[in-house]
Amino acid sequence: MQKQYTDSHVDKDGNPIIDEEGGCVVQPKEGFVIKTKDQSGQKIFVNMTHHELVDPIEEKSIPAEDAAKYGASERGLRIPLSLGTAREDRDKKGDPVQVYDFIFNT
Numbered sequence: 001m002q003k004q005y006t007d008s009h010v011d012k013d014g015n016p017i018i019d020e021e022g023g024c025v026v027q028p029k030e031g032f033v034i035k036t037k038d039q040s041g042q043k044i045f046v047n048m049t050h051h052e053l054v055d056p057i058e059e060k061s062i063p064a065e066d067a068a069k070y071g072a073s074e075r076g077l078r079i080p081l082s083l084g085t086a087r088e089d090r091d092k093k094g095d096p097v098q099v100y101d102f103i104f105n106t
Contacts, residue, residue: 016053026051026082028103043097045089048104055080056105080105 009025011017016024028049036044060078067073084101091097 024053026053026103028101029106031104038098043091043095045091045097045099047099047101049101050104050106051082052106054082054103054105 009017016026018024028051031048031050034046034048036046038044055078057077057079059075061067061075062070062072082103084103087099089097089099
């Protein structure tokens with residue numbers, strides 16, 4: 001994974017600086033890679049990483065207006081994640097790949 005994390009994104013204690021909208025730049029912790037291909041045969045790498053600042057998975061009720069609209073009252077899972085933009089890279093052989101970085105809660 002490309003390192004895009006700089007000192008300007010952390011405070012004096014090394015913690016990510018959270019902006020006025022609640023966002024920040026984090027350096028995720030390594031997880032695992034899913035290697036796949038799209039319909040045209042182009043290689044795709046999906047980096048599954050984690051960081052404690054991403055909200056955890058939680059069970060939630062369907063909002064009242066949706067429950068009324070769809071006649072449903074089930075509970076569902078909310079799975080927060082951060083997804084970086086697709087980027088071009090090369091695999092070990094030097095072949096081009098599309099890379100996606102997902103960050104889930106630790």
